[in-house]
Amino acid sequence: MALINENYLKLPGSYLFAEIARRVAAYKAEHPEAKIIRLGIGDVTQPLAPAVITAMHAAVDEMAQAETFRGYGPEQGYDFLIAKIIEHDYAARGISLANDEVFVSDGAKSDVGNIQEIFGVANTVAITDPVYPVYLDTNVMAGRTGALGDDGRFAGLVYLPCTAENGFTPALPASRVDMVYLCVPNNPTGTALSRTELKKWVDWAKANKAILLYDSAYEAYIREPQVPHSIYEVEGAQEVAVEFRSFSKTAGFTGTRCAYTVVPKAVVAYTKDGQAQPLNKLWNRRQTTKFNGTPYVIQKGAEAVYSPAGREQVKATVDYYMTNAAIIREGLQSAGLEVYGGVNAPYIWLKTPNNMDSWAFFDKLLTEVNIVGTPGSGFGPSGAGYFRLTAFGNRENTEEAIGRIKTKLSI
Numbered sequence: 001m002a003l004i005n006e007n008y009l010k011l012p013g014s015y016l017f018a019e020i021a022r023r024v025a026a027y028k029a030e031h032p033e034a035k036i037i038r039l040g041i042g043d044v045t046q047p048l049a050p051a052v053i054t055a056m057h058a059a060v061d062e063m064a065q066a067e068t069f070r071g072y073g074p075e076q077g078y079d080f081l082i083a084k085i086i087e088h089d090y091a092a093r094g095i096s097l098a099n100d101e102v103f104v105s106d107g108a109k110s111d112v113g114n115i116q117e118i119f120g121v122a123n124t125v126a127i128t129d130p131v132y133p134v135y136l137d138t139n140v141m142a143g144r145t146g147a148l149g150d151d152g153r154f155a156g157l158v159y160l161p162c163t164a165e166n167g168f169t170p171a172l173p174a175s176r177v178d179m180v181y182l183c184v185p186n187n188p189t190g191t192a193l194s195r196t197e198l199k200k201w202v203d204w205a206k207a208n209k210a211i212l213l214y215d216s217a218y219e220a221y222i223r224e225p226q227v228p229h230s231i232y233e234v235e236g237a238q239e240v241a242v243e244f245r246s247f248s249k250t251a252g253f254t255g256t257r258c259a260y261t262v263v264p265k266a267v268v269a270y271t272k273d274g275q276a277q278p279l280n281k282l283w284n285r286r287q288t289t290k291f292n293g294t295p296y297v298i299q300k301g302a303e304a305v306y307s308p309a310g311r312e313q314v315k316a317t318v319d320y321y322m323t324n325a326a327i328i329r330e331g332l333q334s335a336g337l338e339v340y341g342g343v344n345a346p347y348i349w350l351k352t353p354n355n356m357d358s359w360a361f362f363d364k365l366l367t368e369v370n371i372v373g374t375p376g377s378g379f380g381p382s383g384a385g386y387f388r389l390t391a392f393g394n395r396e397n398t399e400e401a402i403g404r405i406k407t408k409l410s411i
């Protein structure tokens with residue numbers, strides 16, 4: 001008799017964005033005429049940069065000739081891309097990394113989901129609350145939690161609330177924790193942590209032999225100088241932090257798939273008898289066994305993001321989304337709503353009017369003004385009474401959505 005991994009049964013029925021898609025499809029089936037504007041899932045709408053497209057075309061042509069055809073590439077990524085990543089994303093900020101500390105992949109979602117495999121199941125995990133569901137769900141699947149309680153919290157997991165009351169700044173854990181997920185700039189709240197705040201985390205991790213799993217997928221949206229672009233800008237972080245980066249939100253690769261994870265060789269976790277083991281070696285072992293590398297054509301496209309033309313084009317697209325963020329932020333504020341985020345991130349986090357339940361506000365927005373957002377409670381118990389909109393729509397839809405909220409929504 002084949003047994004299942006019963007940890008999966010602890011999870012709620014469907015992944016948050018799948019549930020939203022289901023509800024929207026049901027509404028659309030009943031109201032085929034509705035002009036629905038989707039500002040729910042953080043998926044980009046603007047095309048890939050011309051420099052990226054040109055590089056991909058050239059790479060496709062290489063694949064058409066026996067002399068330049070490529071089969072399996074290095075599981076860790078091609079050196080031509082890794083060299084550009086290190087030069088532009090790290091060396092330019094005074095951070096020194098070796099080529100074999102960077103692992104190119106097919107997405108930060110896969111990497112943040114897979115990384116927990118190299119850690120012990122007995123580790124105590126802390127997540128900020130609300131949180132990107134992948135950190136939580138993958139640890140539930142692996143058996144690092146107990147059951148989901150009536151309060152919406154999994155037993156055995158440490159929740160670090162981030163609400164308007166604490167300025168969306170998580171407090172250091174009050175009890176023993178071994179692994180902490182931090183996302184800066186934050187998905188879903190759109191807020192960020194300063195260098196001073198991050199230094200507290202690095203010092204705490206060092207003192208507790210804990211690991212920081214630092215998701216920096218929205219780094220390109222940082223506008224304020226006190227927010228570091230990389231955790232490695234903080235002294236000591238190369239001993240305790242793994243950093244995840246993505247081309248998805250930076251350069252429109254959500255459908256194209258390319259990301260990378262930095263695992264410095266100095267980051268260690270321990271065997272039960274206290275021997276330090278470098279995570280770099282374990283992650284390399286995991287990736288070479290389970291992953292066959294990101295396609296050559298895609299990596300050539302990602303490399304072009306760092307060309308002079310690519311950098312300019314990608315920056316223009318990020319600026320475009322940040323203008324959307326300002327339109328949403330200011331529009332909602334003028335509609336009388338309490339709004340957070342959208343300054344260093346493409347997400348706007350709002351307090352639901354009259355403390356309305358997040359899913360009730362989702363339904364209200366969908367049915368009254370045909371706008372799809374994401375209920376804050378879907379990201380965790382501390383997201384209750386909040387709601388997320390993304391700045392990744394096109395300009396026309398973003399302006400139309402805010403116009404509808406201001407003029408047609410009964411708040």
Ligand code: MLT
Pocket residue numbers: 040041042043109132187
């Ligand atoms: C989101 O909407 O939170 C993002 O699309 C998540 C992701 O990047 O997977």
